[in-house]
Every structure is written in structure tokens, then in C-alpha cells.
Amino acid sequence: MRGPAFLESLEAAVPGGVVGTNLEAIDPWVEVAPQAIAEVSRWLHDAPETAFDSLQCITAVDWFEPDPKKAAKAGWEPHVELVYHLWSTRARVSLVLKTKLPRWKDGQPGQCPEIPSVVGVWRTADWHEREVFDLSGVQFVGHPDLRRILCPEDWEGYPLRKDYEMPLEYHGIRGR
Numbered sequence: 001m002r003g004p005a006f007l008e009s010l011e012a013a014v015p016g017g018v019v020g021t022n023l024e025a026i027d028p029w030v031e032v033a034p035q036a037i038a039e040v041s042r043w044l045h046d047a048p049e050t051a052f053d054s055l056q057c058i059t060a061v062d063w064f065e066p067d068p069k070k071a072a073k074a075g076w077e078p079h080v081e082l083v084y085h086l087w088s089t090r091a092r093v094s095l096v097l098k099t100k101l102p103r104w105k106d107g108q109p110g111q112c113p114e115i116p117s118v119v120g121v122w123r124t125a126d127w128h129e130r131e132v133f134d135l136s137g138v139q140f141v142g143h144p145d146l147r148r149i150l151c152p153e154d155w156e157g158y159p160l161r162k163d164y165e166m167p168l169e170y171h172g173i174r175g176r
Helices: 004-013 034-046 068-073 125-136
Strands: 018-022 029-032 054-063 079-088 093-102 114-116 139-141
Touching (some): 054 125
Parallel strands (some): 029 093
8 A cells, every 4th residue: 555556546546636645654644635635535445455444533733823923934824734544454554644724714714614524435524523623613515414512502713723712701600
């Protein structure tokens, strides 16, 4: 599975889907164009040479520096990176998929970025996508039941965003 043949097959199956790779890393990874995540996932799941039958987790990383001085030196534009950890039982190998999204859809603060859901590929994505939505504010288009899973339904904001401000009060209960 590791090597140019695997990548060539994937790139031929999903043209433009792969935008970066490092298969020599401790956790080998493939960076995927956001709009191609579902198609790449389907190929990785179904292709006999890969057969990634298990999605272990999805993590969101908020690449944002709230301090303007540090942000100017950061060397990257603010974005949200999604990280999908996959496992192939047949090949006994893992793979990480990464994809980068803008922090906010159309640059409008509060408008969640969007990416296609992979629930149709791995059923476990149902809970993982809901958690990422709830805590990091990523909309998974096509998810069958995208709603909060850890925070109350009426919670405002996304607690794992670096610019999130914890409310001083919730339903009359003071925090801190």
C-alpha cells in the first residue's frame, strides 16, 4: 500500500483529489482537496489494494493565532485542518487523510466551513462528524443528523475554536 503505485492508482481514480503526501512519516498521510474527501474516502474503502474498512477518528485543528503580532509571523493563513485516521484490517496498516478548510465559509465569521460527509463510507463518521461540528464548527454536507452531541442544543459558538470566549452565564447559572 505504501509507495508510488498506491498514489498513482488513487490519483488516477480521483483526479485532483490528492494535493500532498508524506508516506514516510510515522503516521503516513495524504492531503486531500476538501471537495474530494468523500470520493477519495470511497476509493480507499473499496479498492482491494487498500481496503480501509475502519475510520478511527476525525479531529479538527484550528490553525489560528489570536495575537496579531504572532499571527504576522506565523507563516500560514488561518484555517481549519481536518484529520481522518483510517485503518485497514486486511492490510494491517493505517493512513491519515488531511484536508484544509477556511476558518469561516466565504470569510464571514460565524459562517461554518463546509465539507462533504463521509457517513456513506464509514458509518462511524456519524458520531465523529457530529463531535467536530459541535466543538469546532465544521458543517458536514450530506450528514443525516448533524446536530450537537456534547454541548446543549442552544449552546452558542464552538468551544475548540481558538477565538472562542466562554460565556459568563448559561441559563442563569454563572460560571468561573
